[in-house]
Amino acid sequence: MVDGRRFSAHQGETVLTALNTEFGHIRDFEFRDEKRAGFCYMGACQDCWLWTDSGERIRACSSLVKDGMCLSTDALGLGR
Amino acid sequence: MRDEPPIVVVGAGPAGVSAARTLVGAGHRPILVDEGMFPGGQVFRRPPSPLQQSDEKLYGFDARRARRLHDEFAALLPSIVYHAETMVWAVESNLLHLARGDKTTCQPWKRLILATGAMDRIVPTNGWTAPGVVTLGAAQIALKAQASIIGKSVIFLGSGPLLYLVAYQYARAGARVVAVLEAGRPFQRFSDLPALASGGATFARGVFYIAWLKAHGVPIKTGIEPLEILHGSDGRTNGLRYRRKGQGRETILSCDALAIGYGLKSETQLADLLGVDFHFDPQQRQWLPTTDLDGRSCVDGVYLAGDGVSIRGNQIAAIAGELAALALLSDMNGSEAPQAGSLRREISRARRFRRALDSVFAFPTDQLKTLPDEALICRCEGLTAGAVRDVVGLSGESDINRVKAFSRLGMGRCQGRVCGPAAAELIAAAASTDILHVGRLRGQAPLKPIALATLAGGRDEGI
Amino acid sequence: MKVFDLAIIGGGLAGCSTALHARKKGASVILLERGRCGGQASGVNYGGVRQQGRHPAELPLARRSRGIWGNLYALVGCDCEFIATGHLKLARNDGDMVDLVAHQAIAADHGITIELFDRADLRRRFPYIGDRFYGASLCAEDGQANPRLAAPAFARAARQLGAQVQEECPVEHAVLSPFGFEIHVTGQDTPIRAHRLVNTAGAWGANVAGWFGDSVREEVMAPNMCVTEPIAPLIGPNLGICGGGIYIRQASGHGSIIFGSGVGTADRDALRARPLAAVTMDAAKAAIDMVPALANVLVVRSWTGIEGRMSDNLPVVGPSPTVPNLYHAFGFSGHGFQLGPAVGAVLAELAIDGGSPTCLAGLSMTRFAGVPDPAATSPPANKVQPKGKGNDTDEK
Numbered sequence: 001m002v003d004g005r006r007f008s009a010h011q012g013e014t015v016l017t018a019l020n021t022e023f024g025h026i027r028d029f030e031f032r033d034e035k036r037a038g039f040c041y042m043g044a045c046q047d048c049w050l051w052t053d054s055g056e057r058i059r060a061c062s063s064l065v066k067d068g069m070c071l072s073t074d075a076l077g078l079g080r
Numbered sequence: 081m082r083d084e085p086p087i088v089v090v091g092a093g094p095a096g097v098s099a100a101r102t103l104v105g106a107g108h109r110p111i112l113v114d115e116g117m118f119p120g121g122q123v124f125r126r127p128p129s130p131l132q133q134s135d136e137k138l139y140g141f142d143a144r145r146a147r148r149l150h151d152e153f154a155a156l157l158p159s160i161v162y163h164a165e166t167m168v169w170a171v172e173s174n175l176l177h178l179a180r181g182d183k184t185t186c187q188p189w190k191r192l193i194l195a196t197g198a199m200d201r202i203v204p205t206n207g208w209t210a211p212g213v214v215t216l217g218a219a220q221i222a223l224k225a226q227a228s229i230i231g232k233s234v235i236f237l238g239s240g241p242l243l244y245l246v247a248y249q250y251a252r253a254g255a256r257v258v259a260v261l262e263a264g265r266p267f268q269r270f271s272d273l274p275a276l277a278s279g280g281a282t283f284a285r286g287v288f289y290i291a292w293l294k295a296h297g298v299p300i301k302t303g304i305e306p307l308e309i310l311h312g313s314d315g316r317t318n319g320l321r322y323r324r325k326g327q328g329r330e331t332i333l334s335c336d337a338l339a340i341g342y343g344l345k346s347e348t349q350l351a352d353l354l355g356v357d358f359h360f361d362p363q364q365r366q367w368l369p370t371t372d373l374d375g376r377s378c379v380d381g382v383y384l385a386g387d388g389v390s391i392r393g394n395q396i397a398a399i400a401g402e403l404a405a406l407a408l409l410s411d412m413n414g415s416e417a418p419q420a421g422s423l424r425r426e427i428s429r430a431r432r433f434r435r436a437l438d439s440v441f442a443f444p445t446d447q448l449k450t451l452p453d454e455a456l457i458c459r460c461e462g463l464t465a466g467a468v469r470d471v472v473g474l475s476g477e478s479d480i481n482r483v484k485a486f487s488r489l490g491m492g493r494c495q496g497r498v499c500g501p502a503a504a505e506l507i508a509a510a511a512s513t514d515i516l517h518v519g520r521l522r523g524q525a526p527l528k529p530i531a532l533a534t535l536a537g538g539r540d541e542g543i
Numbered sequence: 544m545k546v547f548d549l550a551i552i553g554g555g556l557a558g559c560s561t562a563l564h565a566r567k568k569g570a571s572v573i574l575l576e577r578g579r580c581g582g583q584a585s586g587v588n589y590g591g592v593r594q595q596g597r598h599p600a601e602l603p604l605a606r607r608s609r610g611i612w613g614n615l616y617a618l619v620g621c622d623c624e625f626i627a628t629g630h631l632k633l634a635r636n637d638g639d640m641v642d643l644v645a646h647q648a649i650a651a652d653h654g655i656t657i658e659l660f661d662r663a664d665l666r667r668r669f670p671y672i673g674d675r676f677y678g679a680s681l682c683a684e685d686g687q688a689n690p691r692l693a694a695p696a697f698a699r700a701a702r703q704l705g706a707q708v709q710e711e712c713p714v715e716h717a718v719l720s721p722f723g724f725e726i727h728v729t730g731q732d733t734p735i736r737a738h739r740l741v742n743t744a745g746a747w748g749a750n751v752a753g754w755f756g757d758s759v760r761e762e763v764m765a766p767n768m769c770v771t772e773p774i775a776p777l778i779g780p781n782l783g784i785c786g787g788g789i790y791i792r793q794a795s796g797h798g799s800i801i802f803g804s805g806v807g808t809a810d811r812d813a814l815r816a817r818p819l820a821a822v823t824m825d826a827a828k829a830a831i832d833m834v835p836a837l838a839n840v841l842v843v844r845s846w847t848g849i850e851g852r853m854s855d856n857l858p859v860v861g862p863s864p865t866v867p868n869l870y871h872a873f874g875f876s877g878h879g880f881q882l883g884p885a886v887g888a889v890l891a892e893l894a895i896d897g898g899s900p901t902c903l904a905g906l907s908m909t910r911f912a913g914v915p916d917p918a919a920t921s922p923p924a925n926k927v928q929p930k931g932k933g934n935d936t937d938e939k
Contacts, residue, residue, distance in 0.1 A: 010130065011128075011131075012127060012128035012130035012131040013131070013226060013228075014226060017228055020211075024211055025211040029462065030773050030798070031462030031773075034209060034210070034315055035211050035316075036211065037211030037212065037214075037316075038214065038218070039213070039214055039215060039218060039459070039498070040199060040200065040214070040217060040498070041215070041221040041222060042122055042217055042218065042221055043115055044347070044494065045199075045215075045494050045497065045498050046460065046492075046493035046528065047459065047460070047493070047494070049529065049772070051839065055838065055839045056839055057839050057841060062117070062165075064117075064128060169820075170820040172819065172820060177820045482579060485691040486691060486692065486695070491770075492772075492843065493772055493841065524818075524844045524845060524846055525818065525820060525823070525844075526843070529772060529841035529842065529843050530841065530842055531838070531839050531840065531841055531842070532771070532827040532830055532831055532840055532841075532842060533838040535823060535824045535842060536831050536838070537828065
């Protein structure tokens with residue numbers, strides 16, 4: 001689940017691959033009305049940080065999807 | 081051996097693995113720290129096991145070298161201390177600060193080999209932050225490590241050998257390659273040919289990719305100036321507007337994904353924090369850590385190898401890794417290894433080919449002159465080219481760190497990794513000064529973002 | 544030969560403000576800055592604009608400065624992102640609450656309004672603050688500004704009024720000659736001459752003072768600070784704590800959290816300062832303790848700067864005890880950013896008008912042993928003694 005929306009993924013997929021496949025983007029950009037979907041896929045550009053629903057952080061391109069994973073683009077209302 | 085001061089290798093790509101192997105061969109037990117899930121670096125990146133494919137499919141012509149690296153690594157594993165998915169977030173004299181997951185630890189070091197690799201070098205085009213626009217490296221990673229493609233019809237935009245390789249890989253994977261749009265004019269000057277041909281098999285492969293793409297009807301256009309990456313109402317990219325340099329007529333191509341890359345850029349933040357000297361390399365048009373031919377830096381005990389010190393590709397990286405390890409050993413023992421000479425010669429031999437590549441696929445600095453004011457330059461902070469030009473104009477500053485202080489350029493999550501090279505060109509153009517005077521963004525800890533809770537707690541000896 | 548009415552050594556916020564205010568009085572002004580204006584502590588500090596919690600000796604300056612901060616746009620053409628977010632100082636125990644009450648009365652004497660909160664009030668008004676605190680005091684008109692913009696904005700304004708602001712211009716030495724001050728700049732054959740000299744050389748201020756026999760000990764400090772990724776508005780006022788330690792603010796507009804505590808390493812001669820990982824880790828811990836919701840926010844950068852510190856944590860501000868027409872303002876000990884604009888205004892008054900309405904009692908160099916005090920009429924025991932308490936370095 002991400003922001004309450006269900007998504008499915010194959011074993012071995014990163015959160016980035018799974019979310020992009022399902023939604024075409026992964027998060028809202030902070031400073032403009034635009035979506036972001038990762039850029040470098042190798043942990044360099046830092047454009048794909050998300051929150052888990054328990055508040056921890058994951059970088060979508062370097063985190064594998066886990067069964068039952070619950071994500072938020074704006075956990076605790078802190079993401080802007 | 082147990083009490084000897086630790087040797088740490090940072091990075092498990094071709095250079096790092098080669099360095100580790102050389103150290104193990106000399107009876108040491110190096111500590112290998114790597115951010116990746118698996119060894120191989122970006123070039124020989126491996127997918128998680130459920131997505132495993134044959135090496136031939138993953139690495140093409142490089143399959144043999146990839147297999148060798150992975151086999152070598154497997155053989156090496158019992159003789160090294162390997163920390164995967166571990167980031168060096170800070171470094172102080174003789175202490176590396178590591179983070180893995182939500183835990184941190186300190187790793188003492190006496191000697192250090194940095195093999196931190198490279199990432200894509202980007203020239204922003206108006207609209208480049210739209211979903212569906214990724215780096216060439218990302219396009220390749222999607223294919224190699226995720227068995228997925230970034231889109232069904234893809235434009236490849238940029239400059240350099242990787243452009244043709246990734247386009248070829250995408251076409252082979254069943255994607256429609258809309259076009260390969262090259263900023264340079266690599267086939268224009270026959271005078272470059274002898275130097276290029278000195279690249280031997282590497283050059284031959286490049287020729288093969290291009291010929292293959294052409295034979296399969298993929299348009300390859302050179303001398304391209306991208307004008308705008310277009311997007312649909314959903315925000316995703318759906319095309320590119322461009323023109324041939326110096327021509328007025330504009331062309332629009334449709335796509336559902338676009339990969340950009342203008343060569344590679346060394347990842348040098350760690351070397352910077354360690355106090356290694358830097359110099360501006362006019363061929364690669366970037367600031368690089370200064371080392372001798374063997375990879376010795378000016379900082380005692382710090383050695384560098386691979387694309388993190390100069391962009392020379394994975395074959396040279398492996399040689400440089402070995403050479404750096406030999407330099408380290410020779411500084412420890414006072415005697416030089418016999419094979420060092422031939423390794424140096426191999427690196428020198430490759431220089432001509434690299435220089436030719438650097439000149440044929442030169443960084444298209446003109447694009448930063450014509451980049452429209454409304455285009456984003458810093459994707460983290462949402463800063464436009466116009467805002468940076470305004471700061472340069474109003475303050476009269478051309479030092480990139482001053483422009484950063486006034487504009488927030490490079491102050492976001494990536495700390496200027498992505499925008500740095502292009503921003504320097506943009507500032508140089510706006511201030512009508514030489515790129516040398518613009519300087520370089522300084523590395524600051526943490527080298528990559530790290531949560532407060534990770535810093536605060538969970539110090540773990542078990543990393 | 545040109546003789547300036549006033550020369551200034553050091554282009555930090557205090558120096559640039561001096562240049563601007565002296566120029567506004569019509570004096571001919573030259574400012575000499577070794578690097579770039581605001582390149583040292585003035586430009587890389589925490590950005591707190593705080594009156595609350597200051598030593599009483601600093602309050603007249605702080606009060607005056609607050610007035611200038613509120614009118615920056617008119618003065619320098621840029622608000623430097625100043626905004627009165629307020630400053631909330633947290634009490635760790637009942638003893639701290641007693642101190643806050645006492646400080647409220649002192650501040651009131653200087654026209655500064657401070658509101659006190661007990662534990663329940665604190666919880667209600669600022670629910671994001673950790674629950675271990677006993678109460679707090681709020682100075683609503685305190686706030687924050689962007690330090691990277693401030694000194695350059697003052698320098699620019701001074702330049703526009705005709706001050707000579709010379710950057711990349713290291714002063715090697717200065718002497719008092721029969722013709723006034725002679726200032727020797729690296730690479731220039733003829734010295735720069737001026738009738739009056741202001742020393743706003745920051746961590747190098749005692750060195751400059753020493754050229755004239757005003758010998759005082761100035762240590763260096765490098766406040767260790769961090770900034771996070773931008774987050775949604777969370778923290779209202781800047782946060783500090785009784786006894787010093789952690790300080791936190793959220794950059795208004797941008798949304799990033801800036802926090803710090805402790806010090807990194809500084810090498811005054813090499814112009815090099817670095818944060819320390821262990822200090823950063825402790826600061827992160829203290830920050831979460833103060834605002835638990837920060838736990839999972841990402842730190843993107845740490846930094847520090849070279850700052851001068853006096854043994855009693857108060858700056859030296861005022862005329863030289865020995866040399867006429869020489870004025871010092873340095874050693875701000877980690878909390879000079881807010882004071883900078885007023886320090887410049889006051890130094891300009893002292894140097895050009897011969898006196899200032901703002902009281903500098905307790906800040907003169909004469910408070911240190913071994914520094915002659917020609918004006919001393921009372922025994923040293925009666926001088927304003929710093930209390931140490933209530934003077935935390937939460938602005939750097």
